Amino acid sequence: MVNLLRIYAIGMLYAKWMLKNKLFYVYLTLFMPFTILVPFYLITSESNRPYIAIGTIVFTLLSNSLVTACQDLAVDKLLKRIAVLLSKPISSIVYFLGQLLSNALQTFPAIIVIVMVLNLMKILQVNIISLFVVGLLFGWYISTAIGYALAIVLSSRDYNTIVIISNVVSFILVFLAPIYYPPTYLPKLARLAVTILPSIHIANIVGIASDVNYGIDLVQSIIYLLILIIALTIIITRKTKLKDLY
Amino acid sequence: MEIVTRNLWKIYGNGIIALQGISFELRNEKLVILAGPNGAGKTTLIRILDGEISPSRGYVSINNMSPDEARLKGLFGVMPQEAQLHEYLSVKEYLYYLALIKGLPRNDARREVSKLIEDFMLHEYTNERIEHLSGGYKKRVLLAQAFIGAPQLLFLDEPTVGLDPEMRVKMWNIIMKYLDEYNAMAILVTHYLDEVKDYANRVLLLHRGKLLFNGSPRDLLNKLGYRYRVKIKLTSDKALENLPICKYITREYEIEAFVNDDSEFITLVKFIEAYKDYIAEFVIERPSLEESYLKVIRFGESS
Numbered sequence: 001m002v003n004l005l006r007i008y009a010i011g012m013l014y015a016k017w018m019l020k021n022k023l024f025y026v027y028l029t030l031f032m033p034f035t036i037l038v039p040f041y042l043i044t045s046e047s048n049r050p051y052i053a054i055g056t057i058v059f060t061l062l063s064n065s066l067v068t069a070c071q072d073l074a075v076d077k078l079l080k081r082i083a084v085l086l087s088k089p090i091s092s093i094v095y096f097l098g099q100l101l102s103n104a105l106q107t108f109p110a111i112i113v114i115v116m117v118l119n120l121m122k123i124l125q126v127n128i129i130s131l132f133v134v135g136l137l138f139g140w141y142i143s144t145a146i147g148y149a150l151a152i153v154l155s156s157r158d159y160n161t162i163v164i165i166s167n168v169v170s171f172i173l174v175f176l177a178p179i180y181y182p183p184t185y186l187p188k189l190a191r192l193a194v195t196i197l198p199s200i201h202i203a204n205i206v207g208i209a210s211d212v213n214y215g216i217d218l219v220q221s222i223i224y225l226l227i228l229i230i231a232l233t234i235i236i237t238r239k240t241k242l243k244d245l246y
Numbered sequence: 247m248e249i250v251t252r253n254l255w256k257i258y259g260n261g262i263i264a265l266q267g268i269s270f271e272l273r274n275e276k277l278v279i280l281a282g283p284n285g286a287g288k289t290t291l292i293r294i295l296d297g298e299i300s301p302s303r304g305y306v307s308i309n310n311m312s313p314d315e316a317r318l319k320g321l322f323g324v325m326p327q328e329a330q331l332h333e334y335l336s337v338k339e340y341l342y343y344l345a346l347i348k349g350l351p352r353n354d355a356r357r358e359v360s361k362l363i364e365d366f367m368l369h370e371y372t373n374e375r376i377e378h379l380s381g382g383y384k385k386r387v388l389l390a391q392a393f394i395g396a397p398q399l400l401f402l403d404e405p406t407v408g409l410d411p412e413m414r415v416k417m418w419n420i421i422m423k424y425l426d427e428y429n430a431m432a433i434l435v436t437h438y439l440d441e442v443k444d445y446a447n448r449v450l451l452l453h454r455g456k457l458l459f460n461g462s463p464r465d466l467l468n469k470l471g472y473r474y475r476v477k478i479k480l481t482s483d484k485a486l487e488n489l490p491i492c493k494y495i496t497r498e499y500e501i502e503a504f505v506n507d508d509s510e511f512i513t514l515v516k517f518i519e520a521y522k523d524y525i526a527e528f529v530i531e532r533p534s535l536e537e538s539y540l541k542v543i544r545f546g547e548s549s
Binding site: 001005006008009010012013016017020021079080081084085086087088089090091156243244245246 | 259292293297298300314318320322323324328329331334335339343344349351352362388392401436466517
């Protein structure tokens, strides 16, 4: 119970920044995804438009969660706010779960709005809601975990470097994987290579739930993401310490 | 409460040596002053003791636990130097979330926040965003959060810098009242040595990463070699021949005498009485802890 309250408090501590800066929240969660969605939508053939929809959802989910998780710690380090948190009895996993909650509060409302808009525009039809939610939850957990682990690994670096690297990683995950278009557009070898990126598997699960085909077996994607989740959780629990951060 | 450090070293990645073989033991002290010039290693030492960073070498234990274990048991309250707050939150929200993070149940957390707001005189700004507060009020919020959950060991890094004199006195009173009430211990980094000398029972003096002095404030004062300084302005040098003390300096008709014991002091007072016709004015001063501090630092620099 104590740890649940701690997770709640850490989540709120971070989420409140975004929730209190409503204009920035609207920009990051709605304006930015739609500025990518609209031109992609206009230049894409009708048959490929559902890929644009899935791409926008995965982009919003991954980019927001990864960058936010990484930069929350970097900002706290920069402003030395982290020193106050580190003096309290919180472990690495509790801190991470707090960030996970914060990311959920910041990202999921935007995802819901995006899905509703896409649905109204008849670009996307979610057929298996439970599978769609599972895909989103996988994406949320994995991107937050990568962002957090990145922040710990880069803890000796300055704030600007961390911001740049987290953005580069998030863009690699989103734009290197064929999530905005059918993977069949890629050469066979490249198609095989990009299956190492979790984003394509997240898009695959969300896509299968919405009748969008990425050509990867559902079970394969689920197993891959589950292994990744377990590995990241072990790293965060065992290998990362909230210590020597600056 | 017991803190033990042995041969503690900290060398940062950029090669800066912050601590060089610091060893000390603190047992059941109440208020320990950690003093030293800028860059002496005070903040680094605090950050090692509160488990924020690891030493490069050496041993440190808090109640026979590592700092990490002690931190996870909630033993610490820390007010870091120059740390910013989560300024987009209100005072109440900030303290409430930190109380939950400290491990307090919700109702206890609410009660604790009300008490802290009362104690630190923040009631006018309870629901105000921290970013709208003045520097002094922000400092009070930062100090208040260190007391959440009745920690047994407080690390306070320059807690009264930026506060007006009246507020500084109030803050010292709050800190001392807390230490008495909870039988807690505080390690305090401050440059206002004389403000806290009456409360402190131990002074650790760091200079260039080395521990130059470890003792009571009285021991530190004794380093000066005198307890009273008497300045006498003479109208004639006639009295000078009969000055009953040997440790003094003169500048024309001015004497600055350094008195170490009470009998010598009484003799000097009698001398002033006897030669009052030749004395224009005199001033008796108690040397400050800061003077002793400077002497030890200068000695450290020269050696």
